[in-house]
Every structure is written in structure tokens, then in C-alpha cells.
Amino acid sequence: MPEQPGPRTLDLPGGAVTLAGALDVERTATGFVPRRLPAWTRPRITDPYMRLMVPRPAGVRLVLRTDADALELDVFVTRFRNAHFPLFPVEFDAVVGGTRVVSRPARRGDLCVVRAGEVAGTEPGEPETIRFDGLGTGWKDVEVWLPQAAVVELRALRADGTVTPGRPPRRKWVHYGSSISHCAEAGGPTRTWPARVARSAGLDLTSLAFAGNCHLDPFVARTIRDLPADVITLKVAVNVQNLDSLKVRTFGPVLHGFLDTVRDGHPHTPLLVVSPIFCPTAEHRAGPTVQDATGRYVAKGDTSPSALSLVRMRELIEEVVAVRADGDPRLAYLDGRSLFGAADAGDLYDGLHPNADGYRRIGERFHERVFGPSGLWPQPGSTPE
Structure with missing residues (x-):
């Protein structure tokens, strides 16, 4: 033979x-x-x-x-x-x-x-x-x-x-985020919540999720500006709180500048800005947020009304989107607590990051609210995973 x-x-x-x-x-x-x-x-x-x-x-x-x-x-x-x-x-x-x-x-x-x-x-x-x-x-x-x-x-x-x-899906989704989108704890690459959503919605995912490093860097904004995209989502702010890398005075203008750059390349592309999910230690306290001796994350910063806590950051993000919305009807805001709120806090294994079950729920809720049949921007053939 x-x-x-x-x-x-x-x-x-x-x-x-x-x-x-x-x-x-x-x-x-x-x-x-x-x-x-x-x-x-x-x-x-x-x-x-x-x-x-x-x-x-x-x-x-x-x-x-x-x-x-x-x-x-x-x-x-x-x-x-x-x-x-x-x-x-x-x-x-x-x-x-x-x-x-x-x-x-x-x-x-x-x-x-x-x-x-x-x-x-x-x-x-x-x-x-x-x-x-x-x-x-x-x-x-x-x-x-x-x-x-x-x-x-x-x-x-x-x-x-x-x-x-092979041919990836025709419609392209660009997502920018932090460790909450990077999902090291998800158990596998198709079990991160952006991957779950992309597969359910039939989208070609480009993930710009950088654990610890979602600081609205201008080079990331320029990258998104230059990429082909049918929908863009930005899940921002928690790393800014974690490192205390911006203040109330600078956070809004930096977010505006990031959005300005993205809109230079995508003036009419659907663009969603998502605020942070629930994090008990940082809701009313500024950063830095550091690990204690047990590995749990604890916010160490100011608690005054001028502090850049997660509560204040959500207010500022919503204000930025609202100010721009009249001239930008394809820009939208989503409160991150609708994806993972206080009732889900038991799945924050280190006080900051969800476990695998938490990421699965974030994916299910994001798909429903954004790309599902009754979502913000329904995708053809989109079905829950």
C-alpha cells in the first residue's frame, strides 16, 4: 500500500x-x-x-x-x-x-x-x-x-x-477596556465576556482590553480611529481610579479628547461608553487601590466630594456623553452596574475582579442590552449563547 x-x-x-x-x-x-x-x-x-x-x-x-x-x-x-x-x-x-x-x-x-x-x-x-x-x-x-x-x-x-x-464575521466590533474586559480569570479565551458576546452577536472582535492599563491613552484612541469598525465600545475609568492617574479636573477633558480622536475616524459609527462595574471598596473613595496582605484590593484615597471615586466617575462619564449627545446621536452611555452590580459582589474573588461566573453574567447582560434583539444596536442573527 x-x-x-x-x-x-x-x-x-x-x-x-x-x-x-x-x-x-x-x-x-x-x-x-x-x-x-x-x-x-x-x-x-x-x-x-x-x-x-x-x-x-x-x-x-x-x-x-x-x-x-x-x-x-x-x-x-x-x-x-x-x-x-x-x-x-x-x-x-x-x-x-x-x-x-x-x-x-x-x-x-x-x-x-x-x-x-x-x-x-x-x-x-x-x-x-x-x-x-x-x-x-x-x-x-x-x-x-x-x-x-x-x-x-x-x-x-x-x-x-x-x-x-478562514473568514471572520463581516461586521467588526472594536472594544477597549481594562482587566474587567481582559478577563484573565474567565477560564479560557472563548469564555471572556467580550468573546462570548462577539460569538453570540456574530461580530469580528478586536479586543483592546489591557489589564491595569485602560487610562485613555492617546495612542489607543488613534488606533481605534484608524481601525475599520461597525460598532465601538469603550469600558473606561476603573484603572484611572486604581492608580489615581487622573483627577476630577482632568478626567472629563481627557475622555472628551479620546472621544474626539475616535470620532475623527468614525463620525457616524455606533459608539457606546460604559462606566465601571460595582466595586465596594472604590465606590466612594479615590485611588490608589492596592492589594492587601491577603490579595484583596482596597482603595486608599480621599473620600471627599471632590475625590475621583467610582460614583463620581460614573457621573462625569454620563455628563460627557450627555453633553455630546445632541450633536452625536450614535453615541450612547451604559451604567456598568447594570452589567455587574451590588447584588453580584459575592463574585468579586479579590474585591475588584469577577470570577468566571461573574464574567459569564456580564456577557449575557451586555449582549441583551447592546446587541440582542431588543438591545441598543441589534445585530442580524444575534442569539443568546
Whole structure:
């Protein structure tokens, strides 16, 4: 009998595979690392913690169409664990035919321990192969979602069948946010709330969610301005409170400036501004908000009426949107507490971040209020997950 051909190695990036959700790639000696901001932003990123966030591929996926029953992805994964808590699952998810999700863990790469936004130590690891098998031999669409809270160096992709480029959904959604949108604790890349919403609404997600680093940076506004988008959402302010990086005097003008830049490129695109979800320690107190000895986040700042607490920030965000609304009918505001409020506080595992169940509810509520059949901007074919 003739010898059966072995798996084919495919070119990455490009070739027969579409890389969705990434705006840049960093070449290495052994592969490449997807990045979520364009190359021109690199010298503008001055904060070390932000440099750690841009290559963490939330929303980044390999999109292909194939008749292969098995795919193998050679990777080197850098995982990150908060010094106060166990490592959250680091998973690769293959979405097959738009519905079936096959998850595979990453276990062998570097493990970095993070304390106060800095890497305090690293346990070196090794490369590994992530294998998805039993996909079925018929033609189907496959998306391989990369771990949202790790850094992934992609080295090779092999398939035991034919592969052609996949097509992400036609309508494009750009979302900007903090760790509450980055969702390190969600359990897997398709279980972050933006990923859940994008899949339910049939949208091509570009996630600009940067844990600890949603500070209304001008280079992010310019990035959004220049991206194709059918809808844009901005979930802002909690990181400003966390680091006490702006004051009442400056927060409103900075938000106006961010919106001005986005509107320069998208004068009529639906644009939603979402205020922070509920956070007990920061509702009536300014930042900084820091971890105590147990790992819980505690706000340490001022409680006066002039303090930039979450209550005050929601008022300022709503005022900014209201002032602009007369001349901008496609601009809207959503109170973040409608997504996760005081009744949900039991799912804040560290006093600030939701657990996996909390993120699932945020996704369900966001979909219903924004993209669902009775939402702000219903999407064709949108169905609850």
C-alpha cells in the first residue's frame, strides 16, 4: 500500500491561515508573537506593565477552513500568576463549525509571578505542542483562540488535511477596556465576556482590553480611529481610579479628547461608553487601590466630594456623553452596574475582579442590552449563547 502523507506544516503568519484580532506581530528567532496594538505605538508605550499587556492575545485567533481531523500548534507560552492567588487556567480553544469548543491546556512554558504589576520571579519552562484532534474530516470552519492572559509565541501549525484561509464575521466590533474586559480569570479565551458576546452577536472582535492599563491613552484612541469598525465600545475609568492617574479636573477633558480622536475616524459609527462595574471598596473613595496582605484590593484615597471615586466617575462619564449627545446621536452611555452590580459582589474573588461566573453574567447582560434583539444596536442573527 502507498505510504500515507504526514501532516503538512503551514506558514505562519499568513499563508493559509488568517490571524484575526492582532494588529502587529513581533518576529523572534523561532517564531512570532501576536500584538494587539500597531507597530507605530511601540515607542509610545512607556509603562512596563502596559508592555506586558499588549502581547497577551485576548481575542486573537487563527481562522481557517479545513478538512483536517487534527491540528497541531507548536508554541512557547509565558504564563502569569498573581503572587496572592493560584494560576488561573491557561487554555487554547478551537471553535469548530461556529459552535463546538475544544479546549486544550498549556502547561510547559515559563511561569512568571507578578506582584504589584511587576514580574517578581520566573520559573523557566519549555515549548509544547497543542493538539486538537477528532475535529472531523469534512470541511468546516475552525477558529483557534489563543490564551487571553498569557504571551504566546507561535512556532508552527500542522494539519493532516487541506487548509484554506478562514473568514471572520463581516461586521467588526472594536472594544477597549481594562482587566474587567481582559478577563484573565474567565477560564479560557472563548469564555471572556467580550468573546462570548462577539460569538453570540456574530461580530469580528478586536479586543483592546489591557489589564491595569485602560487610562485613555492617546495612542489607543488613534488606533481605534484608524481601525475599520461597525460598532465601538469603550469600558473606561476603573484603572484611572486604581492608580489615581487622573483627577476630577482632568478626567472629563481627557475622555472628551479620546472621544474626539475616535470620532475623527468614525463620525457616524455606533459608539457606546460604559462606566465601571460595582466595586465596594472604590465606590466612594479615590485611588490608589492596592492589594492587601491577603490579595484583596482596597482603595486608599480621599473620600471627599471632590475625590475621583467610582460614583463620581460614573457621573462625569454620563455628563460627557450627555453633553455630546445632541450633536452625536450614535453615541450612547451604559451604567456598568447594570452589567455587574451590588447584588453580584459575592463574585468579586479579590474585591475588584469577577470570577468566571461573574464574567459569564456580564456577557449575557451586555449582549441583551447592546446587541440582542431588543438591545441598543441589534445585530442580524444575534442569539443568546
